[in-house]
Amino acid sequence: MDDLLYLVHRIPWPPNKGDKIRSHHILRYLTQHYRVHLGTFVDDPDDLVHTAEVEGLCASTCIRPLDSRRARLRALGGLATGAPLTLPWYRDRGLQRWVDDTIERHSISRALIFSSAMSQYLERHPGVVQVTDFVDVDSDKWTQYAATRPWPLSAIYRREGRRLLAYERRQAARSSASLFVSPDEAEAFRERAPESAERIHAMNNGVDHAHFAPDRVPAHNPYPPYSRVMVFSGAMDYWPNVDVVVWFAREVFPEIRVQEPHALFYIVGSRPAPAVTELGRLPGVMVTGFVEDMRAWIGHADLAVAPLRIARGVQNKVLEAMALARPVVASPQALEGLSAQREQEVIEAPAEPAAFARAVLRGLAEGPSERGERARKRVETDYDWARNLARLDGYLQGPVASTAAPSMETT
Structure with a gap:
């Protein structure tokens, strides 16, 4: 089996909420076809009991704690920069060291990124082929939040919507494939990132319909x-x-x-x-x-x-x-x-x-x-999860995307 780096913003276990259901089933599928090296965060202390199950599936893991109070302070500190606040929220030196070491030690050439914020860990590794599962157009979600919140939150959320969209476009330009949870979501992102339209695809969610029967x-x-x-x-x-x-x-x-x-x-x-x-x-x-x-x-x-x-x-x-x-x-x-x-x-x-x-x-x-x-x-x-996830191999084995990317100031 080939080695594959899988970076997820939240531990993909247990499958008890929207994004974790998707990342969980992806992990199970990947471990049948690759030696998976998983880098992720635990933001709920109750999930710590599941680390042994995750480690048992993977060739190696780096599971880092994510304290929401510290993450919030890091994110607010990012207001002084031009970057989206989502990036410092998920920034961790320990995970970066593990990613660097894992890529070098196992000669990893391909990675699957779940949530655009995790792509920051590959910025110093341009030779690694990246497939990004954006899941949703998160930048638009922040824009929706801005319309329903009072100032100053509305201004912060509006800024995040703009800045995150610029970052999403940069990441899509670096990715050999960008995946979204539905055809509608994929089309919405094509409209926002036309320079990457040919590499934007829908990969439907699934339901364990044998369990939910x-x-x-x-x-x-x-x-x-x-x-x-x-x-x-x-x-x-x-x-x-x-x-x-x-x-x-x-x-x-x-x-x-x-x-x-x-x-x-x-x-x-x-x-x-x-x-x-x-x-x-x-x-x-x-x-x-x-x-x-x-x-x-x-x-x-x-x-x-x-x-x-x-x-x-x-x-x-x-x-x-x-x-x-x-x-x-x-x-x-x-x-x-x-x-x-x-x-x-x-x-x-x-x-x-x-x-x-x-x-x-x-x-x-x-x-x-x-x-x-x-x-x-x-x-x-x-x-059906098995049918929908079968498309992953084709994306992971696809060609490398162009390194050209739109400016962070893209609106």
Whole structure:
């Protein structure tokens, strides 16, 4: 097997949130075809228990702690430079030394970078062929944040959007292939980085549909009898998730309860932010925190809701509900990039209180339907990990990109 360097901004284990699900399955695939040398960070102390599993898969590893307070100070110090703040957030001398030593010791000629911030560790190694999995257009996410935050955060986020886009373009120019989570996301980046358009590709996410299968849902129903349950699942310290459950619980759910007095809204996911915990005081709203098996909570719900107002890429929460054949009511932002047929496989509704409430009530009234079965078939067809990841080898064995790159001042 050839040696391959894999740089990931967050340890790809366990697969319990969006980016980690993707990086986890990529790692498992790569270890079947390469001797993988993994450089990564641990930003959640709970993930430290998984380092032995990761080390057992890889030829070598460098797993560095990432303290958010120190990272924030490094990032704010970067305001004096022209670089995006994302870079100093993930800058680590120990990881840089390991990368340099690993490339020299194992004569590594190819690397897969997961998240553009990790590309900084290869800036002194221009001879290494790089494939970058950007996943989403992160720069646009910061621009979206800027539109919803007060000054001075709006100014900082707007700056980050501009600076990060310039860096993303430079990295795409250095990469033999730039990968994104959906055709829509790839096309959005082609528009922003036309000089690299021919090397920008979509590589769909996947779902472990053997695990997320209706017949694998635990028998125990965690919900009260005779209730009508809608569920939102995800990491509940992630700001777009916080934003949307606060909006749904306060603006949409009361309208639903008028028509469905037994309706319950369950917010299921780890590390709920204070604003999310506070929602548990509202009638019919339940906040669970971490759960052992998400399948029970999605699989026994009447429907899943995903009324995201800020989103990029593909939402795993939607794919998992589809795999479990649950009715899904989602905003256009949450469905962006998904090949699911609207109405036939999922219900799309605008993130506007009255309209979204009507769509949820319609989904509750319909109950189990063929829509859920069609949604599962869509997952099996378009979101199979093995089929989608099979494209990686072709990208990793592709030609070296040009070293020419646009200026950091690109807007």
